[in-house]
Amino acid sequence: MNAVRIHAHGGIDRLxxxxxxxxxxxxxxxxxxxxxxxxxxxxxxxxxxxxxxxEVDFPHILGSDGAGTVVATGARxxxxxxxxxxCLYPASGxxxxxLCVTDREYxxxxxxxxxxxxxxxxxxxxxxxxxxxxxxxxxxSFEEAAALPFVYxxxxxMLITNAQLKPGESVLIRGIGGGVVTAALQLAGYLGxxxxxxxxxxxxxxxxxxxxxxxxxxxRCADFSQEVRNLTxxxxxxxxxxxVGGDGWxxxxxxxxxxxxxxxxxxxxxAKPQTDVRRIFWNDLKIFGSTLGTREEFGHVLxxxxxxxxxxxxxxxxxxxxxxKAHQRMAQGKQFGKIILRVDG
Numbered sequence: 001m002n003a004v005r006i007h008a009h010g011g012i013d014r015l016x017x018x019x020x021x022x023x024x025x026x027x028x029x030x031x032x033x034x035x036x037x038x039x040x041x042x043x044x045x046x047x048x049x050x051x052x053x054x055e056v057d058f059p060h061i062l063g064s065d066g067a068g069t070v071v072a073t074g075a076r077x078x079x080x081x082x083x084x085x086x087c088l089y090p091a092s093g094x095x096x097x098x099l100c101v102t103d104r105e106y107x108x109x110x111x112x113x114x115x116x117x118x119x120x121x122x123x124x125x126x127x128x129x130x131x132x133x134x135x136x137x138x139x140x141s142f143e144e145a146a147a148l149p150f151v152y153x154x155x156x157x158m159l160i161t162n163a164q165l166k167p168g169e170s171v172l173i174r175g176i177g178g179g180v181v182t183a184a185l186q187l188a189g190y191l192g193x194x195x196x197x198x199x200x201x202x203x204x205x206x207x208x209x210x211x212x213x214x215x216x217x218x219x220r221c222a223d224f225s226q227e228v229r230n231l232t233x234x235x236x237x238x239x240x241x242x243x244v245g246g247d248g249w250x251x252x253x254x255x256x257x258x259x260x261x262x263x264x265x266x267x268x269x270x271a272k273p274q275t276d277v278r279r280i281f282w283n284d285l286k287i288f289g290s291t292l293g294t295r296e297e298f299g300h301v302l303x304x305x306x307x308x309x310x311x312x313x314x315x316x317x318x319x320x321x322x323x324x325k326a327h328q329r330m331a332q333g334k335q336f337g338k339i340i341l342r343v344d345g
Contacts, residue, residue, distance in 0.1 A: 003123035004323040004341075005059040009050030012328055017321040020061070023119065023127035028074035031130040033086060035068035036142035038121035040326045040339040041150050041179070042266075047116060048327070054117070062323075064090040064114045066121030067136060067145035068343070077130040086133040087145040088121070089153075089298050090114040106292040121146075122323055124343055134298060137306040147312035147338035150292065151179040152187075152301045157293035158241065158263035159187055160300070167192035169238040172228055172255050174198050174248065175219070176208045179338040180265060182313040184241045185211055190308050193239075196231060198224045207336045211313065225251035236260060249273035253285065261286045313337030 003020040023032055044062045046052045067087040070080050080086060093100040093108030100108050114120045114128070136145040159165045171188045173181050176197040188195050189212035196215040199205045205216040215231050217224045228237060236257035242249065246269025252262060253275070262285065267273075279285065304310065315335040318326040320343045330339055 001124035002320070003061050004063075004320060005061050005122075006048055007059045009048065012048075012324040012331075014048060015062075015324045015327065016059075017323070020059070020123065023125050025072055025074050025127065027129075028076040029130055030074045030127055031070050031077060031080060031133055032072040033066070033068045033088065033126050033128060033133065034071045035066045035121055035124060035126055035343045037067050037146035037343055038063045038320075038341045039065040039146045039150070039179075040323075040330055040341065041065065042268075042330065043150075044115060045327055045331060052116070056116070061119040061121075061123050062115045063121030063123070063341075064116065065146050065149045065151075066114070066126060067142045068126075070133060071125070073130055080130055080133045080135075084133070085136045085142070085145075087136050087148055087302075088114065088126075088128055089132040089134060089295050090149055091292055092118070092129055092132065103294050103296060106294065122320065122341060131295070134302055137302055139309060140305065140311065143314060143317055143340045143342065144311050146340060147179070147314055148301060148305070149298065151183050151338065152312065153293040153298050154265050154290055155180060155183040155187055156297050156301050156304075158265060158288065158290045159184060159239070161293065161297060162288035162290060163239045163261040163263050165191060165193060165239055168194075170194040170196065170232060170257075171239045171241065172196045172198070172224075172237045172252070173213075173241045174224070174252060175200070175244040175268070176213070176216075177204050177333065177336050178243075179312075179335075180243055181241065182211065182337045185213060186310055186313065187304075188239075189213075190304075190310060194237075196228060196237065204336060219248075223251065224248070225254040228255040232257070239263065243267070244269045245273050246270035247273065250276060253279050256283065256285055258283045259285070261288065263288045263290060265290045315339050317342050 093105030245267030
């Protein structure tokens with residue numbers, strides 16, 4: 001098969017489109033999937049640079065998200081058959097710890113993610129546990145299905161499981177543009193919430209409004225917490241999605257109403273911001289951290305997509321052999337939505 005692999009950590013020049021060994025069934029519980037699309041995540045760039053804090057076996061195939069067609073299954077597999085179109089839950093745990101036996105493998109100390117501790121989806125074929133294969137809603141293309149797993153599971157856990165977002169509440173989404181925050185805007189908007197976003201360019205402000213944001217606040221010239229207060233009659237919002245961190249973290253907390261909830265899954269502008277802890281207990285605030293989520297939550301995501309007729313926001317589609325261009329676009333922060341790799345063509 002053809003795949004994009006790295007043989008050492010480094011820049012985009014490390015991404016090689018080359019022939020690689022076809023994956024083989026090694027367990028009666030596995031499946032082989034012929035991939036039609038994969039998506040690019042910031043974690044891919046971190047792993048390429050060697051910034052993720054773990055060793056990988058070279059040559060290594062990146063990519064945690066993928067969608068394709070099942071072409072082979074192990075003897076014990078019953079949930080999928082050859083020919084089935086599927087998208088992939090990306091995580092597998094040790095199977096023995098208390099987290100794994102309660103379907104919380106994404107928190108397992110020995111977690112194996114596609115593209116991280118396992119060969120990933122920047123390839124024509126991938127081997128996965130068959131239980132990680134989920135049917136694609138009929139309304140979605142392979143490219144759209146590949147955009148779902150990593151981002152939308154995380155967003156579902158942040159907004160629905162943890163923040164328990166309800167219709168009529170207000171949500172501030174900081175730094176609109178990437179896959180997580182555009183997914184959060186879509187989900188919050190569909191639930192009938194009042195959505196506010198911050199953005200750093202005129203183009204992003206316009207795109208956010210077109211995607212359903214009621215108010216778009218310019219990061220470049222406004223204290224967004226003060227603007228949020230002005231827009232909410234000094235009350236503040238019920239939920240803040242802050243995957244940016246940095247100097248704006250304190251403003252995110254200042255944007256919350258009493259009893260508000262902040263959810264986060266990243267810190268692109270800095271992981272050690274100053275925090276006034278008194279604001280948290282005086283205002284009874286709640287802070288939730290999230291990374292990924294359960295298979296059950298992924299099932300909820302797919303059901304939501306099917307019933308709501310919602311489709312993920314796709315920024316741009318590249319051919320697999322052009323993975324370096326896709327990484328360059330993400331590194332430059334130019335995307336609005338998910339960046340996709342088309343594997344077959």
